[in-house]
Amino acid sequence: MAAELLVKLYEYSPLFYISVISICFIITVAVVLGWFGFDVPVILRSSDEAVSFLPVPDKKMVQVTNPFALELGTMASTVAEGVILRACCLENTVLSCFWGCGVQALQTALQRHHHGPRLTTPHLFQEALQFQYNHCETFNIQKEKKEEYLTQLPAALGVIDFGLLPRERYPLVAVLTLANSNDRDIYNIVASVTVVHVPDEKYGLSTRILFQYLLTVHGNMYDLKPLFVSTDDNRLPSHTVSTPTTEGVKLHTKSPDKEVEESEEEEEWPEAPGKDCVVCQNAPVNRVLLPCRHTCVCNSCVTHFQHCPMCRAFVVESFTLSSQAPTENIVEE
Numbered sequence: 472m473a474a475e476l477l478v479k480l481y482e483y484s485p486l487f488y489i490s491v492i493s494i495c496f497i498i499t500v501a502v503v504l505g506w507f508g509f510d511v512p513v514i515l516r517s518s519d520e521a522v523s524f525l526p527v528p529d530k531k532m533v534q535v536t537n538p539f540a541l542e543l544g545t546m547a548s549t550v551a552e553g554v555i556l557r558a559c560c561l562e563n564t565v566l567s568c569f570w571g572c573g574v575q576a577l578q579t580a581l582q583r584h585h586h587g588p589r590l591t592t593p594h595l596f597q598e599a600l601q602f603q604y605n606h607c608e609t610f611n612i613q614k615e616k617k618e619e620y621l622t623q624l625p626a627a628l629g630v631i632d633f634g635l636l637p638r639e640r641y642p643l644v645a646v647l648t649l650a651n652s653n654d655r656d657i658y659n660i661v662a663s664v665t666v667v668h669v670p671d672e673k674y675g676l677s678t679r680i681l682f683q684y685l686l687t688v689h690g691n692m693y694d695l696k697p698l699f700v701s702t703d704d705n706r707l708p709s710h711t712v713s714t715p716t717t718e719g720v721k722l723h724t725k726s727p728d729k730e731v732e733e734s735e736e737e738e739e740w741p742e743a744p745g746k747d748c749v750v751c752q753n754a755p756v757n758r759v760l761l762p763c764r765h766t767c768v769c770n771s772c773v774t775h776f777q778h779c780p781m782c783r784a785f786v787v788e789s790f791t792l793s794s795q796a797p798t799e800n801i802v803e804e
Contacts, residue, residue, distance in 0.1 A: 527773055538649065563612065565592075568643060571641075606625060631672055644667070750772040750776075750780055766792070
């Protein structure tokens with residue numbers, strides 16, 4: 472029928488009208504298929520069907536205490552003037568700053584931690600790096616004492632930059648390890664490795680943390696990533712909450728407020744939900760969406776979405792910030 476109709480149109484109508492009718496036919500077919508649930512934009516479907524999504528899978532969580540916390544100071548930093556680091560740890564620790572650490576040497580050291588002796592002391596870390604760095608400076612950090620430490624390259628070394636991109640050395644690698652051997656039996660996490668970019672004459676990008684790793688007593692390594700919190704909540708600072716890229720693992724720590732996931736038995740979580748779900752604007756924020764890591768919805772609203780309300784990324788799974796279900800319909804005073 473359609474072919475006969477097109478033949479008649481070809482005999483009695485210009486080619487332009489045939490093209491218009493063909494396009495309209497294709498659009499009509501697409502709308503009809505979309506109405507019955509085929510892979511077309513959700514906006515073409517009815518509103519009742521759009522809310523019948525499958526629930527986002529829930530990632531089980533387990534709490535692990537991280538004794539280390541390291542942040543950058545607020546003052547501007549350069550290779551010549553040094554970098555200010557601010558540390559606050561649960562136990563007495565040693566801060567080791569490796570300037571000009573080789574990229575390949577660091578990756579090899581992290582692999583050795585997984586396959587060989589655990590890197591639990593500054594000396595073991597130096598040996599794992601095979602002394603491939605320009606300068607090492609250490610600081611003794613007292614328990615639960617938040618202080619700032621200035622680390623810098625000695626002028627006598629004559630190092631003013633680390634070359635053009637791609638570089639063979641990281642400007643600064645800061646390693647935190649427990650000072651007392653007895654404390655290493657208490658915590659599952661035995662070392663924290665922070666890779667810091669420091670501006671120099673060849674590359675003026677501002678000072679920032681490039682990578683953060685947590686090393687465990689069992690030889691595992693967690694690559695920490697920040698969560699993106701949608702509200703200003705002092706109990707859940709976005710720059711200190713992180714997730715690892717290790718498959719099937721997520722960890723939540725007390726002191727530095729780090730998040731890491733672990734597919735094991737679920738334990739109780741601290742009461743630290745955020746505020747103001749971006750959807751209902753009533754209930755506290757209590758869900759982290761993965762893989763985009765936006766922390767923006769409550770326990771109720773997370774069941775109504777397949778895409779993140781903030782960035783529209785597809786939500787593969789989510790996890791809760793607090794195991795206790797927050798009270799719904801809370802209005803902020």
